[in-house]
Amino acid sequence: MVGIVVVSHSRKLAQEIIEFSMEMAQMDIRVINAGGTSDERFGTDATIIMNAIQKADDGSGVVVLVDLGSSIMSANMAIEFLDEDLQKRVFIADAPIVEGAISAISQASIGSSLEEVKKSAERAKEYSKK
Amino acid sequence: MIDKNIFLRIINNLSDSIIENKELLNELDRPIGDSDHGSNMVRGFTEVKKKLENVKESDFSTILKTIAMALISTVGGASGPLYGTSFLKASGAVVGKEELDEKDIIAVYEAVIDGIKYRGKSDKGQKTMLDAIIPAYEAFKACVENGGDLKKASDEAQKAAAEGVEYTKTIIAIKGRASFLGERSIGHADPGATSSYIILKSIASVLNE
Ligand SMILES: Nc1ncnc2c1ncn2[C@@H]1O[C@H](COP(=O)(O)OP(=O)(O)O)[C@@H](O)[C@H]1O
Numbered sequence: 038m039v040g041i042v043v044v045s046h047s048r049k050l051a052q053e054i055i056e057f058s059m060e061m062a063q064m065d066i067r068v069i070n071a072g073g074t075s076d077e078r079f080g081t082d083a084t085i086i087m088n089a090i091q092k093a094d095d096g097s098g099v100v101v102l103v104d105l106g107s108s109i110m111s112a113n114m115a116i117e118f119l120d121e122d123l124q125k126r127v128f129i130a131d132a133p134i135v136e137g138a139i140s141a142i143s144q145a146s147i148g149s150s151l152e153e154v155k156k157s158a159e160r161a162k163e164y165s166k167k
Numbered sequence: 168m169i170d171k172n173i174f175l176r177i178i179n180n181l182s183d184s185i186i187e188n189k190e191l192l193n194e195l196d197r198p199i200g201d202s203d204h205g206s207n208m209v210r211g212f213t214e215v216k217k218k219l220e221n222v223k224e225s226d227f228s229t230i231l232k233t234i235a236m237a238l239i240s241t242v243g244g245a246s247g248p249l250y251g252t253s254f255l256k257a258s259g260a261v262v263g264k265e266e267l268d269e270k271d272i273i274a275v276y277e278a279v280i281d282g283i284k285y286r287g288k289s290d291k292g293q294k295t296m297l298d299a300i301i302p303a304y305e306a307f308k309a310c311v312e313n314g315g316d317l318k319k320a321s322d323e324a325q326k327a328a329a330e331g332v333e334y335t336k337t338i339i340a341i342k343g344r345a346s347f348l349g350e351r352s353i354g355h356a357d358p359g360a361t362s363s364y365i366i367l368k369s370i371a372s373v374l375n376e
């Protein structure tokens with residue numbers, strides 16, 4: 038099944054997003070928290086994200102949800118550090134982190150393909166709050 | 168020429184300059200950011216100094232790569248992947264070199280600028296570190312083309328970087344956290360441009376010793 042990695046500046050925030058989104062999961066899937074820094078501050082660390090992607094992948098690929106700024110840059114950098122084979126099946130979703138995580142996790146948990154999970158995450162961008 | 172000895176002095180000196188300017192950089196990051204640029208950079212360059220001890224016998228490229236990895240895994244903020252990418256690209260630009268001349272430094276500047284533009288999807292005029300580094304590069308290159316040596320060119324570069332920092336006060340932030348403030352970002356110097364200036368100034372001061 039497609040794995041999910043959540044990258045927020047705050048590890049706790051990422052944790053809450055994961056727990057909240059897992060409520061919608063139909064089956065257990067690999068969702069890895071790659072938020073925060075190794076010394077538990079606000080921030081991101083490309084090496085933490087790289088390790089999380091490797092853990093999240095079972096061969097089906099990984100969708101990464103990010104918040105802002107350094108999350109995006111560190112996630113891009115992490116993907117460049119991966120070996121080429123894995124690189125090809127990792128995508129950063131262009132989506133808000135909470136809504137994107139909910140969509141991606143529920144989609145991944147029914148065994149959907151990498152492409153479907155990514156699309157589902159990015160559809161969350163259109164979710165209207167009017 | 169920059170030999171190994173001078174190179175190591177440059178790295179140590181610029182790390183110390185960043186460490187000395189922690190409060191200033193945090194202060195600049197207060198009105199248009201989250202007050203952590205100094206703390207981020209100091210964590211990074213403290214780790215750089217530590218890691219440098221293990222690799223000081225290695226070649227330029229290995230040392231620069233080690234610096235990049237130290238920054239990437241300790242800085243935390245946007246400046247981490249940005250300066251990290253800079254040093255990684257610089258490492259690629261000096262492969263096999265045992266000394267660095269004016270032309271090599273121009274190549275390093277170009278690699279650094281390309282790296283930041285690529286990582287940050289940014290360009291000059293957006294109130295970022297590029298507004299110090301790009302003018303510095305242009306001044307360095309122009310000076311060398313007019314027959315200037317490393318000392319002169321690095322001095323021209325740091326002056327241009329200082330002017331670049333002043334210029335960031337007059338413009339709106341388009342990239343990074345400060346962009347959330349829109350018009351309110353005008354009137355404040357960019358912290359990342361300032362840290363780049365501090366680095367370039369310390370390089371020039373070692374070369375002019
Ligand atoms: N996309 C970008 N391109 C170039 N420089 C950027 C970009 N985003 C941020 N910066 C630089 O990073 C600096 C902020 O660094 P720092 O405070 O350490 O990170 P954060 O913004 O994550 O708190 C800014 O002052 C700016 O110079």
Ligand SMILES: [Mg+2]
Nearest residue numbers: 200201203204
């Ligand atoms: Mg900051």
